[in-house]
Amino acid sequence: MLFYLLRRIGQAVLVLWAAFTIAFLLLQALPGDAILIKFQNPDMGLSPAQIAEIRASYGVDSPLPIQYLHTIGNFLTGDFGYSIEAGVPVRDQIAQSLPTTLRLAVLGFLAATFIAFGIGIAAHLTQFRWLRNLLHALPPLFISVPTFWLGIILIQVVSFRLRLIPVINPGEWRGLILPILTVAIPISAPLAQILLRAMDEIETQPFVAVVRAKGATRARVLFRHVIRNAMIPTLTIAGILLGELLAGAVITETVFGLSGIGELTQQAVNGEDTSVLEAVVVLSAVAFVLINLLVDLAYPLLDPRLKQRKGAVT
Amino acid sequence: MSKPSFYLHLRRAGVLAAAISSVSLLAVAAAFADDGKPVTGGTLIYLEQQPHTNIYPPSAGFYPNGGIVNQITDKLTYQDPKTLKILPWLAESWTVNADDTQYTFKIRKGVTFSDGTPLDANVVAKNFDTYGLGNKALKLPVSEVINNYDHSEVIDSQTVKFYFKKPSPGFLQGTSVIGSGIVALSTLAHKYDDLGRAPNIIGSGPFVVSNEVLGKEVDLKVRPDYNWAPPSFTHQGRAYLDGINIIVTPEDSVRIGSLTSGQADFIRQIQAFDEKQVADQGFQIYAAPTRGVNDAVAFRPDNPLVADVKVRQALLHATNSQEIVDTLFSANYPKATAVIAAVAAGYKDLSSKLTFDPELSKKLLDEAGWTLGSDGIRHKDGKPLELAIHVSIPQPQNQAVLQLVAQQWAKIGVKLDVLSGSAGNVVTDNLDPEKTPLAVAEVGRADPDVIKSEFYPLNRDALLQKGGSSSKVESFTDPKLNGLLERVAAETDPAKRIAEAGTAQEYILDQAYEIPFFEEPQVFAGAPYTHGIKFEAVGRPSFYETWIAAH
Numbered sequence: 022m023l024f025y026l027l028r029r030i031g032q033a034v035l036v037l038w039a040a041f042t043i044a045f046l047l048l049q050a051l052p053g054d055a056i057l058i059k060f061q062n063p064d065m066g067l068s069p070a071q072i073a074e075i076r077a078s079y080g081v082d083s084p085l086p087i088q089y090l091h092t093i094g095n096f097l098t099g100d101f102g103y104s105i106e107a108g109v110p111v112r113d114q115i116a117q118s119l120p121t122t123l124r125l126a127v128l129g130f131l132a133a134t135f136i137a138f139g140i141g142i143a144a145h146l147t148q149f150r151w152l153r154n155l156l157h158a159l160p161p162l163f164i165s166v167p168t169f170w171l172g173i174i175l176i177q178v179v180s181f182r183l184r185l186i187p188v189i190n191p192g193e194w195r196g197l198i199l200p201i202l203t204v205a206i207p208i209s210a211p212l213a214q215i216l217l218r219a220m221d222e223i224e225t226q227p228f229v230a231v232v233r234a235k236g237a238t239r240a241r242v243l244f245r246h247v248i249r250n251a252m253i254p255t256l257t258i259a260g261i262l263l264g265e266l267l268a269g270a271v272i273t274e275t276v277f278g279l280s281g282i283g284e285l286t287q288q289a290v291n292g293e294d295t296s297v298l299e300a301v302v303v304l305s306a307v308a309f310v311l312i313n314l315l316v317d318l319a320y321p322l323l324d325p326r327l328k329q330r331k332g333a334v335t
Numbered sequence: 336m337s338k339p340s341f342y343l344h345l346r347r348a349g350v351l352a353a354a355i356s357s358v359s360l361l362a363v364a365a366a367f368a369d370d371g372k373p374v375t376g377g378t379l380i381y382l383e384q385q386p387h388t389n390i391y392p393p394s395a396g397f398y399p400n401g402g403i404v405n406q407i408t409d410k411l412t413y414q415d416p417k418t419l420k421i422l423p424w425l426a427e428s429w430t431v432n433a434d435d436t437q438y439t440f441k442i443r444k445g446v447t448f449s450d451g452t453p454l455d456a457n458v459v460a461k462n463f464d465t466y467g468l469g470n471k472a473l474k475l476p477v478s479e480v481i482n483n484y485d486h487s488e489v490i491d492s493q494t495v496k497f498y499f500k501k502p503s504p505g506f507l508q509g510t511s512v513i514g515s516g517i518v519a520l521s522t523l524a525h526k527y528d529d530l531g532r533a534p535n536i537i538g539s540g541p542f543v544v545s546n547e548v549l550g551k552e553v554d555l556k557v558r559p560d561y562n563w564a565p566p567s568f569t570h571q572g573r574a575y576l577d578g579i580n581i582i583v584t585p586e587d588s589v590r591i592g593s594l595t596s597g598q599a600d601f602i603r604q605i606q607a608f609d610e611k612q613v614a615d616q617g618f619q620i621y622a623a624p625t626r627g628v629n630d631a632v633a634f635r636p637d638n639p640l641v642a643d644v645k646v647r648q649a650l651l652h653a654t655n656s657q658e659i660v661d662t663l664f665s666a667n668y669p670k671a672t673a674v675i676a677a678v679a680a681g682y683k684d685l686s687s688k689l690t691f692d693p694e695l696s697k698k699l700l701d702e703a704g705w706t707l708g709s710d711g712i713r714h715k716d717g718k719p720l721e722l723a724i725h726v727s728i729p730q731p732q733n734q735a736v737l738q739l740v741a742q743q744w745a746k747i748g749v750k751l752d753v754l755s756g757s758a759g760n761v762v763t764d765n766l767d768p769e770k771t772p773l774a775v776a777e778v779g780r781a782d783p784d785v786i787k788s789e790f791y792p793l794n795r796d797a798l799l800q801k802g803g804s805s806s807k808v809e810s811f812t813d814p815k816l817n818g819l820l821e822r823v824a825a826e827t828d829p830a831k832r833i834a835e836a837g838t839a840q841e842y843i844l845d846q847a848y849e850i851p852f853f854e855e856p857q858v859f860a861g862a863p864y865t866h867g868i869k870f871e872a873v874g875r876p877s878f879y880e881t882w883i884a885a886h
Contacts, residue, residue, distance in 0.1 A: 053759025066479025108389030108531025189598040280551035
């Protein structure tokens with residue numbers, strides 16, 4: 022187990038380095054740069070000579086390898102540099118935005134899981150065919166709802182018409198209800214879809230018939246055998262959904278005016294704010310690595326067979 | 336919790352709810368009792384579209400920045416937005432020498448910054464030394480509005496004198512603009528990269544930054560000891576409001592819905608097509624003019640396609656600004672009648688030069704040797720008359736405007752490609768006349784200097800002249816234009832200066848160097864119970880005299 026963890030950490034470091042380097046190269050390859058965008062902007066009214074001076078002071082025209090080593094050196098010491106556009110240390114921006122996004126993503130994901138399992142369990146327990154069909158129709162509906170539209174509709178109805186939850190100064194936790202729903206509904210769809218499918222498939226397997234024949238109750242069959250086995254493919258999808266979760270968070274943050282990583286990224290992309298983007302890329306890579314590690318560690322807990330065949334799992 | 340007490344709570348809650356609803360009924364009644372007398376107290380909730388960026392005052396031109404800096408800093412002089420006259424503020428009086436190279440200001444006594452330090456001649460001198468010359472060590476850039484600055488001299492604690500290398504008649508107005516907000520020495524000691532934090536900007540204004548959530552919110556609170564508003568104001572002393580809550584709300588429909596559902600009091604940026612629904616619900620639309628160079632497209636004559644004045648004139652007369660205004664905008668966007676707005680300083684009605692006349696356009700293009708091909712596009716020497724322009728995101732509905740222009744030009748056989756790209760793409764392409772023979776132009780500033788700012792090669796260089804901002808320019812330069820612009824910037828007699836501004840504009844339109852479309856406003860909306868919202872000369876709100884009636 023220790024060896025396994027060490028190997029995974031080694032892999033993670035490699036992934037982080039690759040993400041950092043690729044992002045660095047791609048950002049360099051883009052036309053223009055943050056300094057040009059900020060200071061060439063006619064609003065600043067600077068002369069060509071003044072812009073040249075500013076470029077020199079930021080060292081943006083020094084050779085690539087030197088800039089690369091400089092940036093990676095700073096990153097290793099925890100110095101993410103400054104946002105050229107916003108004029109604040111990137112570290113402060115991340116410290117401000119990360120908790121918002123984490124809260125939105127984690128709670129959104131939990132809510133999505135809750136919705137998915139709710140649909141799955143209800144569809145299996147119900148006696149009514151129409152209800153079952155209706156529940157089966159929900160995931161395709163949910164996945165086709167654009168996050169942007171959903172957010173606006175929720176605000177229009179809940180906040181502006183019914184006046185239940187304000188969007189402006191709603192309070193820290195109350196303000197999360199609508200954004201979480203906005204993030205959760207589209208994410209819950211693929212989860213529910215996979216879960217429903219896996220449950221249908223497992224129900225028809227011989228071991229389930231055996232369990233039933235032995236006299237297990239409906240609930241025991243469902244929770245102990247069907248759901249447990251259906252969790253494995255669902256978990257895999259859950260790991261992959263992180264990307265979608267982040268994309269949903271970007272849109273949700275814009276609609277609700279939450280200042281999270283998504284908003285930050287959008288502004289940084291607009292201004293080609295390299296330091297901010299590097300930090301965001303590395304942060305996202307860390308999140309991906311962590312989530313996938315957690316997913317891989319969770320497999321053996323669900324399926325003991327995966328525990329014995331060491332090394333063959335990944 | 337045991338059951339009985341739970342029920343007790345419920346009953347109490349019911350009583351409370353009844354009490355609350357009767358209180359809100361009273362509040363509604365009070366709203367009708369609004370007698371027009373300013374009320375002190377309350378917090379204004381102001382929704383901004385974008386987070387502020389770096390708010391070092393010379394970088395505060397960006398409207399989200401200006402909305403903050405205008406409340407927390409004062410300026411040496413105050414420009415009356417109606418008359419455009421320069422009136423005393425932090426400077427009680429001033430003298431200027433005959434050739435506008437020396438300005439002496441008497442600074443008002445008793446003014447302090449929010450950190451308690453005094454605002455005296457020394458601080459003012461340090462401010463303009465920084466704004467006029469920049470600070471290389473701290474990476475603080477030079478201000479656009481201060482040209483030819485040489486040095487300052489502190490004569491006594493309340494008197495400061497500024498010296499210029501060349502006549503600089505624009506400087507006096509320059510002391511009144513957003514970029515010349517006076518800040519404390521501690522602010523000037525920060526490096527540029529740290530001035531995106533609102534609490535680092537220490538001013539002497541009626542409000543102080545009390546809290547900032549980066550990218551999301553800036554809270555301002557009143558300075559109870561503020562007592563140095565421009566003497567021309569009827570209101571003196573502290574601001575009426577206790578505070579201002581500036582909240583970033585990027586989504587248009589959310590800003591508008593929050594206002595109309597009573598969650599916010601004042602919002603910035605309402606598109607023309609949304610104005611009606613806001614006004615219909617009894618909310619007030621404020622369209623503040625920006626009093627500068629109109630929303631326009633400028634040519635880059637270095638590109639051979641538009642080097643011929645006849646081609647440029649043809650495109651100018653093929654443009655139907657009236658149609659642009661009628662189809663896309665509202666009455667708050669007046670059709671352009673000159674290079675600068677009708678309410679700008681130095682305006683001269685040149686609408687006779689801006690006629691819509693497609694027949695004339697066709698004739699001019701024929702004369703220039705561009706003949707209509709079978710594809711509906713004009714050609715000359717085998718080359719099509721196909722031009723490209725990048726959409727400018729800050730300008731209202733710019734994509735729709737340019738697409739409409741493209742349709743208008745297609746009727747005379749000219750193809751306009753409307754491009755959109757990443758910011759980096761736009762900046763680099765816009766520096767290359769080969770790629771973009773046209774670019775969107777607009778500047779707000781209520782001084783004739785604005786014309787020089789826009790077109791002079793060492794300023795914004797809208798036409799891209801050789802020796803200006805782009806190294807890609809092969810040969811285009813217009814010494815006659817530059818001479819006219821220099822005269823606008825250097826003429827010391829105000830009346831003559833206005834005349835020079837008129838001459839420069841006439842020349843620009845005769846050469847068809849740019850095609851003005853409309854006068855760009857800054858559009859805001861406010862709840863009916865918010866009163867006393869004022870705007871500086873180019874449309875940034877000032878909340879000093881704002882008050883909220885009971886509602």
